[in-house]
Amino acid sequence: MTDRRGLEGPAPDERPAPAGKRNELGIRVDPEVEAARPPRRTVISALVEHEPGVLSDVSGLFSRRQFNIESLTVGPTEDEAHARMTIVVEEPDPGIEQAKKQLRKLIPVIAVRELEPDAMRRELALVKVNATRPDQVAAVAEMYGGKTVDASPETATIEITGSRQKIDAAIDSFGQFGIREISRTGTTAMARGTDDTAAEQTQAQPADHRHTVPADDD
């Protein structure tokens, strides 16, 4: 139906148009050269009240807001009232900022910090392989500093601790024997030296890494 009930005024194509433009992140860009923002992987550490429901608060927040999350680990700390969560996210910078801010808004969250790239990051994996070639399995385990925690006539289970990349590489190597099962913890992490990981009244500060030497698998 034709609608004659509109309003008067210059039509859209009769109006002046501004010169500028924003990108999909709401940032003003030069329309000629629009730089894409690649996602980056980073570790966010959160100190939280050790109470039921906090884990679902955090995981619910990340799924609800569609933050791309690699892993989330949680465990008790030196203070039994607090727990530490380590969250690995992969997002463009604004997404990482937003994730940190939204985390801070949760009532049980005490402190949130994005760790420096040189922070210690560790993951634990249990890898169960076929034990048809036990000597070779032991050799590969030793190469990655793993230890055998269970053995049966058909299987061997190796525990490996280290960076994500190291565990990925170990799993690749174990592939030759036939992997039966894998269970991994996800990353836990800590800042180096006297730098606080995430503590009450944490102010983001540059990591001081003069007094520590990164391990060779970081």
Next chain:
Amino acid sequence: MSERATPVTPRTEADATETEREREHDPEATADASTEPDSNTDASTKPVTTGAESVIRALETAGAEYVFGVQGGAIMPVYDALYDSEIRHVTMAHEQGASHAADAYGIVSGDPGVCFATSGPGATNLVTGIADADMDSDPMIALTGQVPTAMVGNDAFQETDTTGVTKPITKANTFSSDPDRVGDDVGEAFALAGAGRPGPTLVDLPKDVTLGETSSEPGQPRTPDTYEVQEHADPETVRLAARRIEQSSKPVLLLGGGVIKGDATEAVRAFAIEHEIPVVTTMPGLGAFPEDHDLAMEMAGMHGTGFANMAITHCDTLIGVGTRFDDRLTGGIEHFAPDAEVIHVDIDPAEISKNIHAEYPLVGDAETVIEQLADEVTESPRATKWRAQCQQWKSEYSMAYRTPEDEPVQPPFVVEALDEATSDRAIVTTGVGQHQMWACQYWTFTEPRTWVSSHGLGTMGYGLPAAVGARLAAEDDQEVVCFEGDGSFLMTIQELAVAVRENMDITVVVLNNEYIGMVRQWQDAFFEGRHAASEYNWCPEFDTLAEAFGAKGFRIDDYDEVADTVEAALAYDGPSVIDAHVDPRANVYPMVPSGGDNGRFALSEDQL
């Protein structure tokens, strides 16, 4: 109608009791109220004996005056404790009505509104209203009954995981598990609802906890230690923002709902007027700035005025205060204020650069930060040309509409008739749809806390229960006008029974076009006019139905009936309903299609 429930009488100063004591926030600090001599002898000074009494005491201590709710099995102990309280209970017809009424009470009064519901279906019926309050950052506290702790997890009768269901839509929620703590849980929820960026909070109350014995007196409501609010913005950023404003030649102030919630209206008006900066508002920001002022560019966004959208599209400095740059405001962000540097004042750091990047992030309380800016801006922007341009846009894109005599009544005409017949302080509540947009566009808002609507969630049926809550929060001399659509009104129409029972002076105006008109408008524009499920010619006669409820019913079919009907409906002392049959083909313009360019708003269908 022989047996009427006792109507709620508004609380007067005379029956307010001074029983609030400063107490330590410590469950161990059980006040020995029984042994302390007390000048008051009414029920509210009796020592607490159960968890339920502790809940009510916490509400009294927090200053709650009204509770909106519906009874039920799991919440009964709390109602039993409420029976002896000074707090007035308003029984609603449906729990959704209770949550919207509490929400509206919070909007108008500024204090958290309180709603009660029982477990299971009672709690799930609150969900829409809680989600609504969450999207609009309205202060509200919901208390829900729950099955006894020992039965939780067993799929017991009327059991729902209420804290689980409402986790994504509350600012904070708690499952209360200890009669000694339950009062403080409620106090904390009350404090959180109103602190910082307001929002809805919920406390789930298992029946064994509310029946449980305790002598624990709740302390003053306080937020948990982990909750911090920044009041003052970073002084250096304020300084830089001030320089930017001084150097701006095309400044615009964009006022969001946060200006009203933060009671920053006076500060913002003074700032805008002193430096002669044109002012645009968001929909929740209606009333933050007088729309009859020269500097007022009114509402921007999808159905904002043409001149507001031109101003926001072409400005070089955008000072956003208490706004979250919702997509209905920005349209496609690619084209939103593309030449502007953005100064963003917000109490919630997470809103800064969430949707629109802010060059000058000012985290803090709206009033405080505006005062910081006012101190720092020493010379006004040189924007004479810009203001002239804004005035030109105001005349070029006027909101004037045609009223052909031989056609049905145009909806804006009805809105304007009500606006003219009421005071500046009249409160407008609405449902959601075309009628809501016409209310935004054609009502001249001049005062804060006079616009009560569902913005972020867009809840059809919000208007009538909101009018109930708004009526109790309003002054006696403030009229309450509720605009509804036919489809929207039908969703919560049962609350009319509540308005009649309480003899509430509310005027409901149904802009009846026998469609869910906003859907019909989109179908005409984007779905080739295929009116799938949008025709509402099956609706009842609302004036007759109003009479059946015991309200006063009126009907408008023609222009010459408008003035007299409006006068009679407003004069009626009690709830009245005007069934205004308007042009079923009337559409809302201007319109920016979803994700479109605000500067290219359509003024008629052929421009979409």
